Amino acid sequence: GAVVSQHPSWVICKSGTSVKIECRSLDFQATTMFWYRQFPKQSLMLMATSNEGSKATYEQGVEKDKFLINHASLTLSTLTVTSAHPEDSSFYICSAPTSVGTGELFFGEGSRLTVL
Amino acid sequence: GQSLEQPSEVTAVEGAIVQINCTYQTSGFYGLSWYQQHDGGAPTFLSYNALDGLEETGRFSSFLSRSDSYGYLLLQELQMKDSASYFCAVRDRGTDKLIFGTGTRLQVFP
Numbered sequence: 001g002a003v004v005s006q007h008p009s010w011v012i013c014k015s016g017t018s019v020k021i022e023c024r025s026l027d028f029q030a031t032t033m034f035w036y037r038q039f040p041k042q043s044l045m046l047m048a049t050s051n052e053g054s055k056a057t058y059e060q061g062v063e064k065d066k067f068l069i070n071h072a073s074l075t076l077s078t079l080t081v082t083s084a085h086p087e088d089s090s091f092y093i094c095s096a097p098t099s100v101g102t103g104e105l106f107f108g109e110g111s112r113l114t115v116l
Numbered sequence: 117g118q119s120l121e122q123p124s125e126v127t128a129v130e131g132a133i134v135q136i137n138c139t140y141q142t143s144g145f146y147g148l149s150w151y152q153q154h155d156g157g158a159p160t161f162l163s164y165n166a167l168d169g170l171e172e173t174g175r176f177s178s179f180l181s182r183s184d185s186y187g188y189l190l191l192q193e194l195q196m197k198d199s200a201s202y203f204c205a206v207r208d209r210g211t212d213k214l215i216f217g218t219g220t221r222l223q224v225f226p
Contacts, residue, residue: 034213043203043219044159049211093158097212104149105214107158 003027004096006108013084014116021079021111023094029074030096034105035067038091050077050094084115118142120204120217127223128194136189136220138204145206148180148187149214154200162189162202191222199224 005024013019023033031052036044048058048069056069066088068080081088091112095105120140128134138148147166151159165171165180165187177190191198204217 032212036216041221044216046213046215049213095214097214104161104164107160110156110158112156 004030004094004106004108006094006111008111009109010112010114012114012116015085016083018080018082019084019113021081021092021094021113023077023079023096023108025075025096025106028096030077031074032097033071033077034095034097035069035077035079036093036095038093038110044093047079047092052077081113084113086115089113089115118145118206118208118215120206120215122202122204122217122220124218125221125223127225129225130194130196132194133190133192134194134222136191136202136204136222138187138189138217140185140187140204140206140217142185142206142208144209146209147207148178149205149207150176150178150189151203151205151216152200153203153219159203194224196224196226198222 003026007022033050035047037047038044046059047062048056050056050069050071052071058064071077093110094108098104122138149164150162152162153159163173163178165178170179175192180187201219201221203219205214207214
């Protein structure tokens with residue numbers, strides 16, 4: 001079964017509104033979670049690293065005021081796309097590492113955001 | 117930083133063998149991973165090479181050569197369900213981030 005649960009799977013919103021995406025680790029604690037964005041036919045681009053109890057670290061070029069990340073507990077990280085615009089339409093996916101030093105991440109199911 | 121290059125697309129027929137290459141420029145990583153992603157879905161982990169050499173998992177094998185900054189994923193006895201995108205990835209030793217390659221779209225034909 002899934003070890004990282006992401007919600008919602010699909011969301012359609014009007015331009016200018018904010019959308020929150022939740023990522024939960026099931027049956028394990030995740031002090032770190034990674035948020036990726038993927039445009040059609042492209043690779044997964046790391047947006048930010050979410051750290052429980054501290055501020056997220058953002059990749060170069062990612063607007064921290066637009067993509068708000070909160071890691072309030074050891075099992076929940078949220079990504080809020082504020083004042084969404086059509087160019088923010090994308091597939092957003094969270095992940096959590098299995099353990100340090102391995103190549104595997106547990107991925108959420110992903111969230112398809114469409115901004116009208 | 118990390119940079120991983122893959123061919124954009126590969127085509128093959130059922131039953132064939134296909135190799136997807138990954139060349140990288142990196143300042144340090146734990147190992148090379150491979151992920152499969154079907155359209156609209158999340159990536160799923162396929163294999164991991166911590167050391168140089170070949171790792172075999174059923175129909176899939178993966179290879180790493182750190183001296184050549186190169187790795188590949190080998191898929192044997194191709195099936196239609198193998199049509200998907202495949203990504204190599206490295207776990208950055210300094211930040212623990214997983215950085216993905218450019219991705220290869222595999223199309224398997226009957």
